[in-house]
Amino acid sequence: MGWFTRKRKDAEQPETKEEVFIQCPACKAHIYKAEWEKNLEVCSHCNHHERMTCWERIDLLIDRGTFREINRRVTASDPLKFADAKGTYGEKIKETRQKTGLNESVVTGRGRINGIRVVLAVMDFRFFGGSLASGTGEKIYQAAAYALKHRQPFIIVCASGGARMQEGIVSLMQMPKTCAAIARLQQARIPYFSIMTDPTTGGVSASYAMVGDIHIAEPKALIGFAGRRVIEETIKQKLPDDFQTAEYLMEHGFVDLIVPRKEMKDTLHKLLKYCVAA
Amino acid sequence: MYLDFEKPIEDLDAKIAELKAASSGTGAGPDPQIEKLEQERSRVLKDLYSKLTPWQTVQVARHPERPLLRDFIAGLCSEFIELHGDRHFADDQGIIGGFATIESHRLMLIGHQKGRTVEENLRCNFGMARPEGYRKALRLMRLAEKFRLPVVTFIDTPGAYPGADAEERGQAEAIARNLLEMAALRTPILVVVTGEGGSGGAVGIGMGDVILMLSNAVYSVISPEGCASILWRDGTKAPEAANALKITARSLLDLKVIDEIIPEPAGGAHRDPQGTMEAVKKALMKHLRRFQGLSSKKLAARRMEKFAAMGRYR
Numbered sequence: 165m166g167w168f169t170r171k172r173k174d175a176e177q178p179e180t181k182e183e184v185f186i187q188c189p190a191c192k193a194h195i196y197k198a199e200w201e202k203n204l205e206v207c208s209h210c211n212h213h214e215r216m217t218c219w220e221r222i223d224l225l226i227d228r229g230t231f232r233e234i235n236r237r238v239t240a241s242d243p244l245k246f247a248d249a250k251g252t253y254g255e256k257i258k259e260t261r262q263k264t265g266l267n268e269s270v271v272t273g274r275g276r277i278n279g280i281r282v283v284l285a286v287m288d289f290r291f292f293g294g295s296l297a298s299g300t301g302e303k304i305y306q307a308a309a310y311a312l313k314h315r316q317p318f319i320i321v322c323a324s325g326g327a328r329m330q331e332g333i334v335s336l337m338q339m340p341k342t343c344a345a346i347a348r349l350q351q352a353r354i355p356y357f358s359i360m361t362d363p364t365t366g367g368v369s370a371s372y373a374m375v376g377d378i379h380i381a382e383p384k385a386l387i388g389f390a391g392r393r394v395i396e397e398t399i400k401q402k403l404p405d406d407f408q409t410a411e412y413l414m415e416h417g418f419v420d421l422i423v424p425r426k427e428m429k430d431t432l433h434k435l436l437k438y439c440v441a442a
Numbered sequence: 443m444y445l446d447f448e449k450p451i452e453d454l455d456a457k458i459a460e461l462k463a464a465s466s467g468t469g470a471g472p473d474p475q476i477e478k479l480e481q482e483r484s485r486v487l488k489d490l491y492s493k494l495t496p497w498q499t500v501q502v503a504r505h506p507e508r509p510l511l512r513d514f515i516a517g518l519c520s521e522f523i524e525l526h527g528d529r530h531f532a533d534d535q536g537i538i539g540g541f542a543t544i545e546s547h548r549l550m551l552i553g554h555q556k557g558r559t560v561e562e563n564l565r566c567n568f569g570m571a572r573p574e575g576y577r578k579a580l581r582l583m584r585l586a587e588k589f590r591l592p593v594v595t596f597i598d599t600p601g602a603y604p605g606a607d608a609e610e611r612g613q614a615e616a617i618a619r620n621l622l623e624m625a626a627l628r629t630p631i632l633v634v635v636t637g638e639g640g641s642g643g644a645v646g647i648g649m650g651d652v653i654l655m656l657s658n659a660v661y662s663v664i665s666p667e668g669c670a671s672i673l674w675r676d677g678t679k680a681p682e683a684a685n686a687l688k689i690t691a692r693s694l695l696d697l698k699v700i701d702e703i704i705p706e707p708a709g710g711a712h713r714d715p716q717g718t719m720e721a722v723k724k725a726l727m728k729h730l731r732r733f734q735g736l737s738s739k740k741l742a743a744r745r746m747e748k749f750a751a752m753g754r755y756r
């Protein structure tokens with residue numbers, strides 16, 4: 165899959181320019197498309213790490229040809245028969261599945277990282293903002309169970325705005341559910357790494373994202389519990405720009421490592437060697 | 443204080459009071475007209491409360507006179523020894539806990555604390571705990587595990603505190619850590635949702651072997667107001683959101699998120715705190731007895747299975 169098959173909607177330059185250049189959504193610099201892609205969608209000016217699809221992420225981290233998806237058929241459910249002003253959640257699921265080709269906000273599978281076998285769950289922000297819902301929780305629970313059964317390290321790449329409102333209380337219950345999955349790994353001394361990418365917030369940050377043996381973040385990723393606007397309204401103050409960034413989280417002791425995209429795979433490999441018996 | 447939908451009760455109460463005032467001092471016996479109105483009142487009250495809408499239920503759950511944690515402690519416990527602090531940073535008052543005795547049961551009682559007065563609410567932050575509140579709760583749960591005491595938690599919070607200081611000290615990590623540790627805790631955990639079950643802030647002490655809920659309590663992933671302003675782009679659509687979110691005890695029982703509803707007296711817990719205490723005590727006793735002598739390792743495994751089954755639709 166090509167690194168840049170999507171067209172940016174927020175880019176406001178003439179068509180001809182758009183074909184050659186990408187505008188960095190953070191610093192607005194124009195960057196050669198070829199360079200942007202070679203840089204794995206990282207801005208060479210400001211180090212902004214653009215959000216990746218789950219497939220791009222799997223390409224980045226897993227040895228070519230070794231990824232095997234598991235539980236692909238677990239799809240989003242509609243336990244509340246939810247509807248809002250814009251229509252039913254059921255319809256929206258259908259649309260989103262068609263648009264993204266995904267069945268849920270996470271893809272799970274097994275594969276190798278420089279030869280080491282791992283079980284991997286990768287969230288995808290395109291699917292309802294990567295939100296945690298019943299299907300997401302079930303896939304993560306099953307992937308962890310697979311890791312437990314085969315005694316292989318478990319890695320989750322988080323990219324989520326939090327719990328999915330349309331599944332109400334059931335989505336909230338995926339927090340204890342996924343933490344139970346991690347607790348079982350912990351009891352069996354199976355390594356679990358959490359990789360926090362932009363954004364990792366709400367119910368995901370307050371569950372599996374924050375209970376890893378190792379916490380890795382991508383540079384500048386937004387990580388936190390409550391949303392910036394809610395906090396600003398609560399404390400009636402403006403928050404500094406760096407609030408809830410990966411760097412802020414590291415400074416306050418919640419992240420082990422901040423790893424640029426280019427070094428992520430090799431870093432994982434180095435860490436895994438300490439946690440997996442040869 | 444009357445809620446909007448209690449207007450018929452308010453009118454009846456006014457009439458009854460009027461008649462009582464008129465007949466007082468006349469020396470006459472019981473006024474049959476008053477008796478009739480009082481019967482009418484209890485019929486209307488029962489009727490109103492038997493078909494509350496989700497949004498009306500939210501209002502009852504947030505009623506300023508609804509029993510708070512301290513009322514439950516006073517009403518249920520023959521002894522309560524509060525234990526303070528998370529041993530790291532502070533003694534949060536949004537969540538409190540300590541050793542408690544209910545009938546013959548010694549246990550660890552932990553819960554969200556709301557206040558009634560402004561001063562009280564400033565102290566306990568309206569029941570919105572900071573990370574140190576969740577960490578104190580975990581410390582006390584560990585203590586309970588060590589001394590083989592069951593844990594009972596009371597849930598009544600608008601949510602975990604969304605403040606800059608809470609973020610700085612790891613609100614997300616504190617809640618996540620609690621869930622991880624509660625999953626494997628080797629002692630029974632009983633949860634009672636008494637008022638507002640506000641999202642992550644509620645579930646952060648809500649991962650139990652048994653989850654009980656008062657009949658007019660609510661439990662939700664987001665407040666109806668918050669949901670309305672996001673999905674309807676209009677905070678006044680909270681009643682619609684409350685409907686859609688399925689936040690009542692009845693809905694949660696149907697969704698298999700809670701195990702049992704504790705019925706409140708007619709007219710809600712605030713009209714009859716004593717009756718509420720009795721109902722809660724009865725339910726707690728039943729489940730405390732049930733868990734006596736169970737293997738603690740099996741218990742934790744079963745707790746994990748219980749939550750694993752939530753949202754499994756295949």
Ligand SMILES: [Zn+2]
Binds near residue numbers: 188192207
């Ligand atoms: Zn840039």
